[in-house]
Amino acid sequence: MDRLTWVVLFAPFMTKLWVTAKGIYVDNGNPFDKGTLEVLNFTISQHEAPLLTKVYYPQKIDTYAVLFFTGGLLGWIPAESYDDVLIRVASHGFVAIGVNYLPYHIPTPPPDVRHRPHGEGVQSHESKKYLEELQWLTKHLEGRIAQQTNRTTLPRLVPAFDHLAVSCHSAGCDPFADIILQNHTLAKAALLLEPFSFNFKTPLTFNMPALILGxxxxxxxxxxIWPNEGYDHFYDLWKCPKIVMNVKGHGHCEMLDAWMYSVCAKLQFCKANADADLNKYHSFVQGISAAFLTTTLQGRDKLQYITNTTALPVELLEFKKDLDC
Known part of the structure; x- marks a missing residue:
């Protein structure tokens, strides 16, 4: 699909986004460059909220779209293990919320996602907890950020939950697929980073923009990732608009921060690229994520930074898109 065709097909969708994004901070820079906003963070304990939560937010007072993220193994991998990527994305004008699903006491092993009960939709325990967490954050996060910034009066930083994208890594996308299937108006977009699920079997019947990475x-x-249960599986079941890319010469653990990546690679939990340049790879993830989220949440068309694959800092094995909605 050439650029002109893409513009014709996507223009009505973008027009709607532009209208709904009024009042939201819009990033005007190159998404692959370092964001111009300084990012702060704080943690909300699981004794205060339903789940342990780390919040990354720009220091500049404004109204920001929100990214709701969980890590691998149904959220058993801590959000703090993705600090670098989440900070990079937040610096382009987003409140990024990393949520940990940790009902197990170490050294109890994490769950096997193959044996997670399915068929109950949002009644699965993980999905229910994530929904409870999102509902809690919608009510309380603005006030918690105000406490952190010592801004109890207006103007103060506003996380705009009506401009929300859900995001996940690996099997963290399993409960999120449940949530999206049962709550299709919950979010405006889905950023699926190497998604994996044995349980996601029902095709979407509604439109939710998705960027899917493998x-x-x-x-x-x-x-x-088991073949036919990962990025390609999610792409097949997702309805347009959707984009998928598979990156050559990179592995599952490279989404993680340096220390966690080194553990994963050394213990060979997943096949890894021994020569991986994490800074370069994280810049790539930052770029495609910020471009996608700026387009779908902030209302500024930056998909050319994704669809112009020859300009990407990595080589792709596969690239597909379906924007004909």
Whole structure:
């Protein structure tokens, strides 16, 4: 699909986004460059909110779209393990919320996602907890940020939950698929980073923009993604508009911060690129994420930074898109 065709097909959708994004901070820079906003963070304990939560927010007072994120193994991998990526994205004008699903006491092993009860939709325990957390944040996060910034009076920073995208890594996308299927108006977009699920079987019947990322090594031994249960599976079941890319020469653990990546690679939890340049790879993830979220949440068309694959800082094995809605 050439650029002109894409503009014709996507223009009505973008027009709607532009109208609804009024009043939201809009990032005007190159999404692959370092964001111009300084990012602060704080943690909300699981004794205050339904789940342990880390919040990354721009220091500048404004109204920001929101990214709701959970890590791998149904959220058992702490959000703090994705600090670098989440800070990079937040610096382009988003409140990024990393949520940890940690009902188990270490050293109790994490759950096997293959055996998670399915068929109950949002009644699955993980999905219910994430929904409870999102509802709690919608009511309380603005006040908690005000406490952090010592801004109890107007103007103060506003997380705009009516401009929300859900995001996840690996099997963290399993409960999020449940939530989206049962609550299709919950979010405006989905950023699915190497998604994996044995339980996601029902095709979407509604439109929710999705950017879906995969990596070459994730399905190779020792694999962390089973073939036909990962990025390609999510793309097949998702309805347009949707974009998918599979990155050559990179692996599942490279989404993580340096220390967690080194543990994953050394212990060979997943096949890894021994020569990986994490800064370069995280810049790539930042760029495509910020471009997608700026387009879908802030209302500024930056999809050319994704669809112009020859300009990407990585090489792709596969790139597909369906924007004909």
């Amino acid at each position: 990596t070459e090594f994730s399905t190779e031994h020792p694999r962390c």
